[in-house]
Amino acid sequence: MAIGNADRVPQSTSMASDQQPLLEGRTVSKYFGGLAAVNNVDFAVYPGEIVGLIGPNGSGKTTLFDCLSRLQKIDGGKITFKGQDVTRARPYQVARMGLSRTFQSVRVYRKMTVLRNMLISHQWRDTSFLHMLRPSPASTASRAHQLLDFLQIEHLAHEDAGHLSGGQRRLLEIGLALMPDPEILLLDEATSGVNPTLIETIKDRIRTLNQQGKTFLLIEHNINFIADLCSRVYVLNYGEKLAEGTPQEILRNEAVIDAYFGA
């Protein structure tokens, strides 16, 4: 089932030097008081890739996500998305450009039904003032149902999102991120608190979407998940980039093993 634009062909997952990065951060820095949460991190995701971002707790993964998705103002560096400088953009602006994300602590609209959650998360790029004064159109609803079906939570469409289990909320949040048909999805610990069979579902869905041309950036503690899906992995430690490479290279890297696996 084609959730994205079917005509978009999957692109090479290798780091072709002639290719423009889809999302790029150059010397991104973010300080909380004296603490450098993210320090001079260079970062690039190319179209069609699945990139992993790992690191110990407090290493700055989520802060980097917040910087890239513009929820946090950065203290230094530059962020470009689709070749445009978005360093000063607001979150809704990068969202309308085609960047979606999920959150470590799931953010869904708890007192709205699952379906209404989905309907309100459509692509706002071309929504005129007059559109906003009307109920959601049927096309939005059919896309919402399609995605709920894809994520296997269609039977919950009329439940309040607050009534869902943690795992189901994660799936719903992925649905909300997919609604606007984004070009890149930033998933922050999409598998935490999710049971193993559901993790397989999520993995499967990410693969399908990637084949349809969607780019992914994943924060994960689940190393198997990263190793199975990602073509490249960044490792953060103390807000700095510790290593970068294929999952196999990372798993063999002494420094990473020291910092992350504590061996």
Next chain:
Amino acid sequence: MTNGPPADKNGNETGKKARFPSLAPVHSLLAGWTGLALWLLLLLLLALYPYTGVSSLALLVGSQIFVLVTLASNWNLIGGMTGYVDFGHAVFFGVGAYIMAILVTGAPLLISPQWGFWQALPASGAAAALFALLIGLPTLRLKGPYFSIAMLGTLVAMREIVRVSRPITGGGIGLNLPPVLNRIGDYYLMLAIMGLVVSLIWWIQRSEFGQSLIAIREDEVGAEMRGINTTLHKIAAFMIAAFFTGVVGGFWAWQNTFIDPDGVFVETRTVEMVMMSMLGGLGTVWGPPLGAVAIYLLQNLLWSNLFEWHLLALGLLLVLIVLFMPEGILGTLGDRSSTSLGRLLARFGRNR
């Protein structure tokens, strides 16, 4: 990969439904065209009411109730739907009232010629909306209690500013408006304003704009990250709510023929709006009107029976609402499992 949901989950859901019979279908009906049709029917009946040969006092009471319904519905737009609990909403009422008074008296600003009522009424609303824009830009950045306190501060500050701006506002002495007694006209005007405002809220609630406000209430960061220009939507909701509160303030000044800072910039008026919305059901279309009527009747009952204690009783009522039915009348009826009163009612229902 075909992982259906665990089967027992579904079983639980249905079990829960059976234990707490829900009025959700009725709710969705009322939120739809049926609700609007019933509302228009009610407006028609209210429009015919004066023809039944009622006293002028009844008309006054009618227009007062319409004022309360309109205020509660307006407050609900920003406080209930958008989730920005505005403890200073009466400031827009006051601004509207003063703009009306200043424009129609012409003095003390020496506007000449003086404005007629029909020109001044929309001007009251527009001034309040403009004021909401100026105040909202900084205050709507604040979250939760900080916004509430900032708005309360705005109300108190405006009262004092109006008091000291004697050349324009008449200061503490207040302003006298031309006395025009037209009970039937007041009744119909307020009926029209109320009809318009509640219908508008009904419309907003169905629209994507209204849904985006609820999304902002439920998770503002999430809403912003999913493409909603939260600042714009909040300001728009705030300005709409302020506009009609200003219009009502203007009307009130006209009907009351006298205003002073302590009469229009009153905390109690905000508390009333909050209480009515909460009693009826925050964020619902029909809750605040219902709550407004209920509180008005209750106030009169308490006032005539326990005159000295009526404020205390009202305060106690607010505490009880928050404790036992935080979702209000409509919310409690809609999902009984969510409130203790609802659970109590459901238990009685089962035992019967």
